Amino acid sequence: MKLEVNQRREASKNLIIETALQLFSQKGFDKTSIRTIAETAGISLGLMYNYFKSKDELLVEIFKQGYEDIKASLLKTDNDQTPQTSIEHHIRQTIKILKEKKDFWKLLHGIRMQSEVVKQLVNQMNEQTSFIKTQIKKNLVEASIPFPDLEAKLLFASIDGMAHHFLLYDNYPIDDVATLLIMKYKKH
Secondary structure, eight states, X not given: OHHHHHHHHHXXXXXXXXXXXXXXXXHOSTTOOHHXXXXXXXXXXXXXXXXXXXXXXXXXXXXXXXXXXXXXXHSOSOTTOOHHHHHHHHHHHHHHHHHHTHHHHHHHHHHHTOHHHHHHHHHHHHHHHHHHHHHHHXXXXXXXXXXXXXXXXXXXXXXXXXXXXXXHOTTOOHHHXXXXXXXXXXXX
């Protein structure tokens, strides 16, 4: 019984997040009210506030979910991974997450482009970017890649650009581009 209640709670929370993400992306963060989110999700305003005290709190949760996906793409899955396979794993996991949650990431990228939203989350976004670059640099150092600091910036920008193009263009050959990027690091 308790498991069922938790599943319903989680389903309601996810519905609110997905609805908010769509509305923020379509109408803009500032032009979307918490009332509109509740109405569009088909829930009462009271229930909405039971999950999220404010629109800002909801936005932070959306970005948190995206960050968890990013962290998961950087985690080593086994102890036998070499530094080169860690780089490959990160690239392939990123592609996998993008494909599995394309709508989420497309909307999240749209929200990231709204300057007012970015201002509210600049600290969290800077922390996330720093974490990602640090993890990438660590993998590059372990793989003995020259100029790991600059190379981490290049790899991060390459993956981010790849993701951006995949989300913008329907026929973007993300698997081929990812394979080419991985080949660059297998040469070392």
